[in-house]
Amino acid sequence: MLKLSLTRAVAYIDRLPLFTRLAIVLAVGAEVLGVLPWWDVRAWGRLEPDEIGLATMYRTNTFPLIHTDVLHLIVNLLAVTPMLERFEAEHGTLTSVALFMGPLSTIPALIYVGIERFLLRANTAIMGASIWGFLLLGVEAIRHSRSTPYLVINGQQTIPTWAVPIALLLVVAVLMPGSSALGHLCGLGVGYAFGLGYIKFLAPPERVLRWIEGKLKLRTWLPYYVSVDQKVYGRPIMMPIIIHGAVASVLQLRRDPRMLKVPPYLSLLCILVGVAWLFLLPLDQYSRRTYISENALLPGQVHTYFGGSDQNVFRAYKHEVDELAGKSNTEVNDKLEPIIKGLGLKTARQNFTYHAAGHTYAGENLYAILQAPRGDATEAIVLVAAWENVKHEINRNGIPLALTLLRYFKRWSLWSKDIILLVTPDSIAGPQAWVDAYHDAHDPARVSSLPLKSGLLQGAIAIDYAQEGRFDSLHIVYDGVNGQLPNLDLINSIVNIAQGQMGIGVALQEMWHHDNGYPDRLRTMLRGMLKQGLGLASGPHSSFIPYHVDAVTLRPFGEGWQDEMAMGRVIEGSFRSLNNLLEHLHQSFFFYLLMQRERFVSIGTYLPSAMLVAANFTIMAIALWVKSGQPREAATPKSKTDTPAAPATAERDLFLPLGVVALIQSLSIIPLYLFNHAPESALTPLFALFTLLSTLLPITLSHLLPPTPSPQQQYHLIQSFSLLLLGMFLSTLATLNFSLAMITGLFAVPLSFLRPVASPAGKIVVGGVLLNLISPSAVLLAAAGYWGLDVTSVLREAAVGWQVCGTYSPVVVWCVWWPAWVAAGVVVLGERKGGKEKEA
Incomplete structure (x- = not known):
């Protein structure tokens, strides 16, 4: 069957007329040229309303030959080639060239540009031969409606034949939301007009075409050329459909044993295309640059003042924390709580106990609330500093930096949201117990309730600063429990503040040296997929994300000239951006894969x-x-003269x-x-x-x-x-x-x-x-x-x-x-x- 299908396909391709072949070659050639780095053929030839002028009118004829990617090209060629081949066979090669390289491309393009520019006030660029496809469907629908005005469904319901392309347009718009329904509608409208004869005057006169053919002797030296006198009128593309007959044909086809050989190959094709699709994602054509969707964040737009005398405060706190190394969780909290109370803040503690794999994970969380001078305790931002990070290292610089920042924030009157400082004994169980209790989703037998609460949590930033000395760059850990992710605007804001305002490098997924090439992009994406697939908590922030609280963990790394004050300014800028929010982050993506700090792909x-x-x-x-x-094959052999009948379905x-x-x-x-x-x-x-x-x-x-x-x-x-x-x-x-x-x-x-x-x-x-x-x-x-x-x-x-x-x-x-x-x-x-x- 496969050999027969290939033979028929080769035979069909071999009889394609000249213009159809030329259109296929031009479309494939444009796709090949799109790979070249020195010429962006898509930007040159696509139909972009704001770019249309006298010098760029060529775009109204080139856009059907240019496609977004290989898959777009293949789908359009498979859909358009049969209809274009039939049109050329009926109207001739010269007529097809004159119409499709002229008015049948230009008119729907100008209609689209007019609607986009003057009615919608938009600038959506389109490309692809699908506009030809809907134009040809419109022509066929009008012509066929003259002989069969209605299509019969189930022997009772009828729909107008001319409306079938409209139904197909709606189906394509729903199944392929990235396609241009407006562009398809413009092509369909022009097809209706051509089919009704309103714009047939645009076709060149036959006597002129015969004169050109005779002078240039086109029939003698152009292979596959269709002259005016060789036009062939074949059967219509759109045939009358009687649904009950079609159902019978489908059932008979389903019982054909040859059809059962197709699914394994189709299944294998799905697998290969799915894997290939995944490996195409790091390419520029399939990924996008990151951007800030929530304008209220204003990252990096404020001057940060953390530093100067705060360096001495940090050193004093660090001395206190260093003396607590080796102490128990309760002793640590007994020491830290008076320090926080000395800042004039309310503090509270929370006990928790978890049992897993024969071990007991117990501890006591300490937290404090800085009430916003300009707020009403309805919203809050959380600053998390775990005593131990996920690698069980003491957060020697993170705890002092959090205390210093809290003292610094207390001096400012600009806060419209409460600030909560959370100090947990570890990075997994402690934050989980606290955030569960904060949302009253905890088990009272294992986790105690919170005696002190604020408002709705708008965001959380965790500090994991266990290394000593200065650092070079900042590692953003963003993977949540069960693969959930924070809003992309939060990560983009921190990258903007750290890299754009502070000059601090940013890394993701432990890719310490990223050259923005394909291998590093792919490695970053696969590392993120692996962590999200495992679904484990990757830091103190992970427990917040399931409650729709956008959170990340900031972890310095490397040896450089950045100090604790630079880290503090990044956190200050991030808190200032979150403080600007009037509502929860929602405009950017929650489902994405990051390839690099400034490159991502969305779920679509x-x-x-x-x-x-x-x-x-x-x-x-x-x-x-x-x-x-x-059914099983019968035991009695069949004679050669027996007529094969459709076998009945065996009872299951x-x-x-x-x-x-x-x-x-x-x-x-x-x-x-x-x-x-x-x-x-x-x-x-x-x-x-x-x-x-x-x-x-x-x-x-x-x-x-x-x-x-x-x-x-x-x-x-x-x-x-x-x-x-x-x-x-x-x-x-x-x-x-x-x-x-x-x-x-x-x-x-x-x-x-x-x-x-x-x-x-x-x-x-x-x-x-x-x-x-x-x-x-x-x-x-x-x-x-x-x-x-x-x-x-x-x-x-x-x-x-x-x-x-x-x-x-x-x-x-x-x-x-x-x-x-x-x-x-x-x-x-x-x-x-x-x-x-x-x-x-």
């Missing part, structure tokens, strides 16, 4: 990659469902497959519970035992399945239901945690292509070796070994994230990925012999 650009990977599971699930309904027995899938899903609760509640000392033995039982479970289930008349059908249904659940979950998860959905989907890709194995040797190779190499346990072992970690520490961190922060990554691994892997094992290792058929 990167989401299709994960959706394509998830779609491969759904495609294979549907294909297996259809295959399960195919759903009870057993649904029961198997439900049983496997129920068993997934066991590893989820064990690994999140077992003590640390038992994690490694439990993991080894679970890995062994997971290996034996598919073998056991496959042998316990009762014999059925159609075992092959049962295995198809088991795998279909399993892949359907996996695809549905990953598609939904991609909108919440793109990175986790993408990582899980890529690891689970082999499950789409596993099939029952008949031979014993094949079962040993596929079921005993390959299947276990792609199991969640094997992947976890490989990942731990790659990063030089032991399995115990990985499982312990996952348990802490589950018990303390509410991380749901373990749910995805054990309740989504693992059941799909077990179901695939049952299918691969299942017996293919069935029971006896029941006689009617």
Whole structure:
């Protein structure tokens, strides 16, 4: 079938007329030229309303030949080529050149420019041959409506034939929000006018065309040229549609066994395109420069005064903090609380106790509230300084700097929001307990309530300044729990203040030296995806983000000439920007991938990659469902003269497959519970035992399945239901945690292509070796070994994230990925012999 399709495709391309070929070559050539760095062909040829003048009128003819990217080009060529080929075959090559390189491009372009410039007061640039496509659809719709005014649906409802392109335009506008509905509408309107004959006078007279052809002898030396006298009138592009007949054709096509060979290739194509899409994101054509969306922030617009005598105050506080090294949490708070009270602020404490992996995470938070002189205690900003950072290093400079800043802020009367100083014993459990209690979402048995509160939290900045001496640059940590991110405006504001105003370098994702090239952009993006996919807290800020409190952690690094006062001025500028806000940050992005401090991609650009990977599971699930309904071949041979008839759909027995899938899903609760509640000392033995039982479970289930008349059908249904659940979950998860959905989907890709194995040797190779190499346990072992970690520490961190922060990554691994892997094992290792058929 593939050979036949290629032969037909080559034959179709070989008979394309001259102008259609020329349009394809020009469009492809423009795309190739767009890669060249010294000429931006898109900026030169696109239709941009504000750029249209006498000297740039060429844009009204060049914009259909220029496209935003390769995918845009391919889709437009596939849609436009058949209609353009038919138009040229009916009107001739010279007429097609004169019309499409002239009025049929210029008129819709001028209409679009007029509407954009004078009515909408906008300047939206457009490009692409889709405007030709809708123009040709309009021509065909009008012509076909003369013979068939209405299209019949279900034998009863009718719609006007001329309205079909409008419905298609609306569908394209909904499915492709980045497309220009106005541009398509302009092309469609001109197509209607041409089809009705209102602008046919624009076509050159035939006698002139014959004279040109005769003088230049075009028919003799131009291949594929269509002359005026060789015009061919083929069948219309838009045919009458009787829905019940179309449904019958679709059903017959669905039962065609050749169609079942397509889904594996389509599934593989989705995977390859999804991965390729991901690796295209760091390119300039797919990413964007960062910008400030919230004008009220005004980052870097105020002069910062932190410094001078504050340096002496910082040194005094640092001396006090250095003496507390090695003291208990209570002793530290006993020392710090009088210092804060001495500033005239109200203070309070909060106790918390968490249990995870056999350990107890207990402590006492200390916090104080600086009431805003110009506020009414309805909004607040949080300054967090944990005693220990995530690496369990004492925050030797962070605590003194926070105290110094609080003392400095107390002297200013410009604050319209309260400022809360939060000192926690660690960077994970302490901030989580405090922010849970602040929003009354805590468990009173483990976390005590807050005796002192302020207003709605507008933002939070955590200081992680454990290194001694001066620093060179600033590392912004922004990953939240479960891959949630702060509003991009907060990060952009801090970058603007630190780099633009203070001259301090900024790094992301521990990329200490970033040259803004493709490799470093890709590495930064993948590091961010990995951290967001794990879903663990990366600093004190992570606990705030699930409550829609935009927060980051600032961590100095390197050896340079920047001191503590420079760090303080960055925080002062950031607090001044947050103080300007009249409402919560909402205008910029909450879903994004950062490639570099000034480069990002938004969810609309990167989401299709994960959706394509998830779609491969759904495609294979549907294909297996259809295959399960195919009847078994009859035992009696057919004569050569028999006429093949469409086979009836075989009856499906759903009870057993649904029961198997439900049983496997129920068993997934066991590893989820064990690994999140077992003590640390038992994690490694439990993991080894679970890995062994997971290996034996598919073998056991496959042998316990009762014999059925159609075992092959049962295995198809088991795998279909399993892949359907996996695809549905990953598609939904991609909108919440793109990175986790993408990582899980890529690891689970082999499950789409596993099939029952008949031979014993094949079962040993596929079921005993390959299947276990792609199991969640094997992947976890490989990942731990790659990063030089032991399995115990990985499982312990996952348990802490589950018990303390509410991380749901373990749910995805054990309740989504693992059941799909077990179901695939049952299918691969299942017996293919069935029971006896029941006689009617």
